[in-house]
Amino acid sequence: MFVHAGLVLSIMVIAFIVAKWAKVTTELSMAVAALAGALFHTKGIPVRHLVEGSFNYFDVCLIFITATFFMNILKESGAVTFMVRSIVSRFFKHRYLCLLLLTIVMLVPGAITGSGAATVFTVGTLVGTVLTCMGISPNRTAAIIFLCAAMSAAAPPINLWAMMAAAGSNMPYVGFTKPLLVLSVVGALLSMFILGARGKQVDLQSALAELPESPTDMNWFKVGLPFFVLFALVAAGRIWPFSMPIVGLPLMFILASITALLVSPHKLRVVEIASETIHSLIPLVGIMVVVGMLIQIMALSGARGLISLGVVTLPLSVLFVTLWLILPVSEGLLQYAVAPLLGVPLILLFNMKGMEPVIALSAMATMWPLGDCLPPTAVVGRATVMELKFKGSYTKDFLKTCLVPIALILLMCTLFLVFSNELAFLVG
Amino acid sequence: MTFLNILINASYYVLSAAVSLILIRNIIKTRDAQEAVLYCIILMPFLLRVFHIK
Numbered sequence: 001m002f003v004h005a006g007l008v009l010s011i012m013v014i015a016f017i018v019a020k021w022a023k024v025t026t027e028l029s030m031a032v033a034a035l036a037g038a039l040f041h042t043k044g045i046p047v048r049h050l051v052e053g054s055f056n057y058f059d060v061c062l063i064f065i066t067a068t069f070f071m072n073i074l075k076e077s078g079a080v081t082f083m084v085r086s087i088v089s090r091f092f093k094h095r096y097l098c099l100l101l102l103t104i105v106m107l108v109p110g111a112i113t114g115s116g117a118a119t120v121f122t123v124g125t126l127v128g129t130v131l132t133c134m135g136i137s138p139n140r141t142a143a144i145i146f147l148c149a150a151m152s153a154a155a156p157p158i159n160l161w162a163m164m165a166a167a168g169s170n171m172p173y174v175g176f177t178k179p180l181l182v183l184s185v186v187g188a189l190l191s192m193f194i195l196g197a198r199g200k201q202v203d204l205q206s207a208l209a210e211l212p213e214s215p216t217d218m219n220w221f222k223v224g225l226p227f228f229v230l231f232a233l234v235a236a237g238r239i240w241p242f243s244m245p246i247v248g249l250p251l252m253f254i255l256a257s258i259t260a261l262l263v264s265p266h267k268l269r270v271v272e273i274a275s276e277t278i279h280s281l282i283p284l285v286g287i288m289v290v291v292g293m294l295i296q297i298m299a300l301s302g303a304r305g306l307i308s309l310g311v312v313t314l315p316l317s318v319l320f321v322t323l324w325l326i327l328p329v330s331e332g333l334l335q336y337a338v339a340p341l342l343g344v345p346l347i348l349l350f351n352m353k354g355m356e357p358v359i360a361l362s363a364m365a366t367m368w369p370l371g372d373c374l375p376p377t378a379v380v381g382r383a384t385v386m387e388l389k390f391k392g393s394y395t396k397d398f399l400k401t402c403l404v405p406i407a408l409i410l411l412m413c414t415l416f417l418v419f420s421n422e423l424a425f426l427v428g
Numbered sequence: 429m430t431f432l433n434i435l436i437n438a439s440y441y442v443l444s445a446a447v448s449l450i451l452i453r454n455i456i457k458t459r460d461a462q463e464a465v466l467y468c469i470i471l472m473p474f475l476l477r478v479f480h481i482k
Contacts, residue, residue, distance in 0.1 A: 025466070058477070061470075247436060278450045289472075290469065
């Protein structure tokens with residue numbers, strides 16, 4: 001049994017490497033790996049299992065698509081530009097307050113979409129322009145945008161790594177808000193202030209000249225109303241759990257998007273925005289559908305059990321010393337696939353050892369997004385340098401500047417792991 | 429309450445159908461073969477949901 005599972009796993013790894021070598025995208029390479037494993041195990045194509053697997057993260061995909069659509073509607077209506085221009089105009093004399101508010105602006109898109117790339121694409125360029133006008137070097141600006149984007153992906157309510165690992169270990173996605181909020185906000189503030197504290201006062205005229213114009217009749221009511229609708233729907237379900245129908249996050253985002261459309265100062269091309277949203281999400285939605293298939297085939301063949309067994313037999317001390325490195329590196333290699341692959345056995349192990357699983361998973365789910373700047377995938381890192389038109393070296397300039405804040409965030413997450421029981425009060 | 433639940437349920441089918449249509453539109457528009465294949469893989473669960481097969 002072990003030999004067979006080991007063989008299936010080896011075939012999957014080889015198929016993945018060969019596909020990557022043949023310049024196939026990461027998502028399709030994973031699909032090739034799943035198909036190769038399925039062919040070897042079942043001596044045919046197990047259509048039922050592949051279809052079943054593609055539905056594993058269907059709800060997460062819907063949340064992802066609708067949340068990004070909502071953010072794109074806000075961006076196209078001029079609400080995001082209005083927010084950034086207002087912050088700069090009002091607080092340009094107070095550097096630290098300006099940095100604090102820009103950190104919050106950076107955290108919002110990723111927190112509600114669960115994607116660091118969404119943060120980079122919606123507010124990355126705008127915040128990057130302001131940071132440059134504050135005298136922050138291009139290296140540091142790119143590092144700040146990436147790190148805040150990574151922390152926004154970790155921020156609640158939507159943390160895809162935690163959601164996928166929780167779903168895989170039959171654990172409700174409940175109680176994650178406070179631990180994820182503490183880790184992501186502290187992480188984002190550390191990054192922003194370590195890299196951006198020193199510099200000059202904002203040059204208001206040049207900052208406003210560099211930023212795109214916002215529509216003249218945009219105001220805080222039009223910016224705030226869609227968010228109010230979203231949070232009201234979320235709150236209503238919690239305040240009146242028995243008299244409020246279960247709307248679900250995707251429909252809540254759609255209703256908030258409709259509100260944003262209705263209050264938009266100008267007419268928006270909805271179909272084009274939706275089409276662009278789907279196009280920009282292809283790598284992320286694609287990887288979630290394919291990972292579902294991969295996990296299903298691995299579970300069918302016993303390969304997933306083999307990985308789980310390997311992980312749960314490791315001593316805790318070894319995990320504490322190595323996880324800070326393993327988690328970001330595996331994210332760079334496999335992206336979201338690491339959450340069900342490594343996260344599920346790890347969380348079951350931590351639970352078995354008497355640790356607080358919600359705190360432990362929150363800590364891991366904050367370490368994973370940091371790996372989004374690491375090759376071979378480096379999705380958010382590449383998106384950052386592309387959006388900011390960064391001219392320096394990716395490794396020597398960009399990655400090197402990220403190192404100190406990344407090390408501090410990883411240390412903080414490791415401490416959360418080690419002292420998970422002492423921090424259980426955060427679960428509430 | 430029952431009516432609202434039916435309405436919400438139907439909305440999710442409409443949402444899946446809308447995503448399917450946009451995916452099909454993007455499949456037709458794209459010139460990248462790998463992207464087209466990935467679009468097709470993503471389309472599968474959405475279409476199966478729209479047609480109540482899964």
